Amino acid sequence: xxxxxxxxxxxxxxxxxxxxxxxxxxxxxxxxxxxxxxxxxxxxxxxxxxxxxxxxxxxxxxxxxxxxxxxxxxxxxxxxxxxxxxxxxxxxxxxxxxxxxxxxxxxxxxxxxxxxxxxxxxxxxxxxxxxxxxxxxxxxxxxxxxxxxxxxxxxxxxxxxxxxxxxxxxxxxxxxxxxxxxxxxxxxxxxxxxxxxxxxxxxxxxxxxxxxxxxxxxxxxxxxxxxxxxxxxxxxxxxxxxxxxxxxxxxxxxxxxxxxxxxxxxxxxxxxxxxxxxxxxxxxxxxxxxxxxxxxxxxxxxxxxxxxxxxxxxxxxxxxxxxxxxxxxxxxxxxxxxxxxxxxxxxxxxxxxxxxxxxxxxxx
Numbered sequence: 001x002x003x004x005x006x007x008x009x010x011x012x013x014x015x016x017x018x019x020x021x022x023x024x025x026x027x028x029x030x031x032x033x034x035x036x037x038x039x040x041x042x043x044x045x046x047x048x049x050x051x052x053x054x055x056x057x058x059x060x061x062x063x064x065x066x067x068x069x070x071x072x073x074x075x076x077x078x079x080x081x082x083x084x085x086x087x088x089x090x091x092x093x094x095x096x097x098x099x100x101x102x103x104x105x106x107x108x109x110x111x112x113x114x115x116x117x118x119x120x121x122x123x124x125x126x127x128x129x130x131x132x133x134x135x136x137x138x139x140x141x142x143x144x145x146x147x148x149x150x151x152x153x154x155x156x157x158x159x160x161x162x163x164x165x166x167x168x169x170x171x172x173x174x175x176x177x178x179x180x181x182x183x184x185x186x187x188x189x190x191x192x193x194x195x196x197x198x199x200x201x202x203x204x205x206x207x208x209x210x211x212x213x214x215x216x217x218x219x220x221x222x223x224x225x226x227x228x229x230x231x232x233x234x235x236x237x238x239x240x241x242x243x244x245x246x247x248x249x250x251x252x253x254x255x256x257x258x259x260x261x262x263x264x265x266x267x268x269x270x271x272x273x274x275x276x277x278x279x280x281x282x283x284x285x286x287x288x289x290x291x292x293x294x295x296x297x298x299x300x301x302x303x304x305x306x307x308x309x310x311x312x313x314x315x316x317x318x319x320x321x322x323x324x325x326x327x328x329x330x331x332x333x334x335x336x337x338x339x340x341x342x343x344x345x346x347x348x349x350x351x352x353x354x355x356x357x358x359x360x361x362x363x364x
Contacts, residue, residue, distance in 0.1 A: 002046055002295040003278050004069035005270075006097035007205075010124050013105040014207040014239040016040070019072035021242030022267050040072040046271055046282075047250075048293060050325050050355055054284060055291050057332045064292040066282060068271060071097055091135045095195040099203070099277050101235075101270060102128060106206040106219035121219045122226055125204070129177060132197045137172050139194055140165055164191055172198075180230065201277040202232045203270065210238050214261055233273050237266030281354035284325075285309070286334065296352060303348035306360045316364035320346040325355030 009015045023042025045065035055063055073093050094100065104121045147162040164187050171181045178184050178199040188199045204227050206220045213236060216224065220236060227234045245253045245265050257265060264272075275281070279298045283305060284291065294308050302322075307314030323334060327342040334357065337343050352358070 001043075002066045002068045002271075002280060002282075003098040003274060004071060004096075005099045005101050005274055006071045006073050006094050007101045007103060008073050008094060008128060009103035010105070010127060013103050013124065015103045016072055017239035018103060018205065018207065018237060018242060018266070019070055021239060021246045022270070023070055024246050042070050042072075044068050044070060044267065046293065046295075047268070048282060050282075050329075051284060051291060051293050053329060054286050054325075054357065057328075058286045058288070058291055058334065060286070060288060060291040062290045064290060066293040066295045068274065070101075091132070091197065094132070094197050094200075097200065099201045099274055100197070101203050101205050101274075103205045103207055104219075104223055106217060106223060106236075107209045107212070119219065121206075121223050125223070125226060129198070130175075133172060133175065133177060136178060136196045136198050139196070140169050140172055143194065144169055161191065168196075177230070202230075203273050203277060204232055204234045205266075205270065206234060206236045207239050208236055210241055210260075213238055213241070233277060235266065235269045235273055237269070242266045281352070283352050283354075283356045283358055285359065286357050287359075298354075300352050301348060302346050302350040302352055302358070302360075305352045305358070306362065309360065312364045313360050313362045316362035317348050318361040318363055320350060320352075321359040321361065322346050322350070323357045324353065325357065328357055 007015050007019055019040060019042065023040075023044050045067050047065070051063075051065070071093065102125065104124055105119055106121055108119055144162065144165045147158055147165065151158040151162040167187060168178060168181065168184075172178065178188065178196050179201070181187075184199060188196060204223050206223050208217065208220060212220065216236070220234075224234050241260070242265065245256060245267075248256060253265065257263070275295075280295050281298050281300075282293050282295055284293055286292075294305070296305050296308055302320040303314055303317045306317050306320070321338075322344045323337045323342055327337055328334070331337045331340065331342060334343070
């Protein structure tokens with residue numbers, strides 16, 4: 001799997017509509033709060049033009065895509081961190097994802113009721129962020145209090161955790177999201193068991209009307225400015241259009257997007273931004289039996305990448321026979337790539353590059 005992404009937002013901003021379109025999972029969608037009671041999950045294959053090109057020339061018997069799991073989490077409201085609405089159970093669901101897609105309503109649409117009575121994307125963002133922050137604050141405060149007592153035993157590990165949590169406690173109490181705190185990555189890495197929500201990378205998904213896809217309306221401009229200050233990314237999407245695309249065949253979908261003046265669907269944009277947010281890349285294994293895509297973190301060595309396939313391959317790693325995607329795209333044959341000297345023999349410390357086609361040699 002590539003990664004999993006929690007879709008959050010206030011009720012009635014279009015979360016479930018977008019989720020349904022992305023995953024074709026058929027989650028219930030209705031014009032009232034708390035329509036989504038349990039988190040809906042959908043596994044979506046990542047469509048990659050490079051993999052399609054490799055398939056065209058390798059002609060494998062089977063194809064395996066990498067995937068993204070989208071989790072549609074019920075609409076949060078003011079007071080969710082204190083149990084309002086459906087409260088803490090949904091905050092727990094958010095803690096389990098790799099990244100957060102925060103859906104923000106950027107359309108007026110008078111027939112869809114807004115839970116706050118009016119459309120104001122910045123207010124909506126702040127409501128959600130406040131609830132997520134309050135939830136993190138509660139966890140930090142409880143942990144600090146517990147460790148304050150237990151660290152007196154002199155245990156170095158407990159003392160270190162106490163110090164790290166104390167470093168977060170002040171800024172969070174002042175209303176700072178954890179991902180806005182200097183040096184948070186290293187701190188959070190050492191406190192990984194707490195799964196802080198406001199440390200997770202975020203993309204703001206601006207839900208707009210069809211005629212606002214090509215040019216930002218005032219609401220979308222406000223969200224982009226806010227995201228820039230926060231260091232987050234933005235994706236603009238029209239839930240209705242994504243639903244229509246989800247019902248079309250691939251060729252029809254491309255034609256439909258072209259008619260709208262769009263190069264890619266909302267799903268494609270969310271996938272690309274998700275990979276960037278999480279610093280992920282894709283490598284391929286290719287042969288007559290199968291062409292498969294694998295997702296790894298940027299900077300992964302060849303030996304560790306081999307372990308993504310099977311622990312035995314990592315353990316018995318000999319070498320990685322590698323063809324860069326650019327070379328394959330030019331030559332269109334793995335056999336010819338080898339004959340022309342474009343297949344490189346890489347060792348265990350080789351850093352895998354995005355698009356690499358690799359055959360691992362191993363011996364166990």
